Amino acid sequence: MVAKPSVLFVCVHNAGRSQMAAGFLTHLAGADIEVRSAGSAPAESINPAAVEAMAELGIDISDQRPKILTFDAVETSTVVVTMGCGDTCPVFPGVSYRDWILDDPAGMGVEAVRPIRDEIRRRVEELVAELLPTRSRFH
Template identity: 80%
Template sequence: MTRPSVLFVCVHNAGRSQMAVGFLAHLAGDRIEARSAGSAPAETVNPAAVEVMAEIGIDISDQSPKILTPDTVETSDVVITMGCGDACPVFPGVSYRDWALDDPAGKGVDAVRPIRDEIKARVEALIAELVPATA
């Protein structure tokens, strides 16, 4: 069985989607391919997102925002949107989910921590769904 591919999409690909990829890579290892993109990527990853992830031992400082392309979506098994507006292309056979999460842009670390924790809980549930524990 090939490993599932998950694409996290938000507008700037600088906060929520980067934290989600960090958690998925950290918690699922190589069992799930984790990617992210943005409909209007920022220049750099949100420093508050980098800091709150570093607090729990996950380094996303080497990540950079990437542009969302139709090919990236089409080659994903699951696309999770976190506020990408109407820019997300839709393809048959791709599973779409929308995670309504606050945008960490312009917020300090105290405001970003709860967003981080909500993303972690959702990623843990996603891993349990995509890679069920073997008996």
């Protein structure tokens, strides 16, 4: 039996971009992909504009909390998607890395967060298609 893939989304505060990405991946892949998120310097709480933007699409991330990035989380992930954590993201051989250049939604209102959310969704859909090629596309 093939182990299911795991994806770790990493940004600095683990309060916006990585939380939205984790929410989309959980929503789209269900139990077929293990989903993790973390931050190199986690915030105290999740970005309320990110919560609101995701709720508009019927995805509730309000119960999520920023988590600290650990070596173990990186080392045991199939894919690590970084979103602006720079040199603080540990690198391990055998782990596939992606760097998604996205605006940081910190301090933005929901109107400004929506385009970031929509770009994250597009990229997560591509990631699901790559990791679960037998699945149909999500739209």
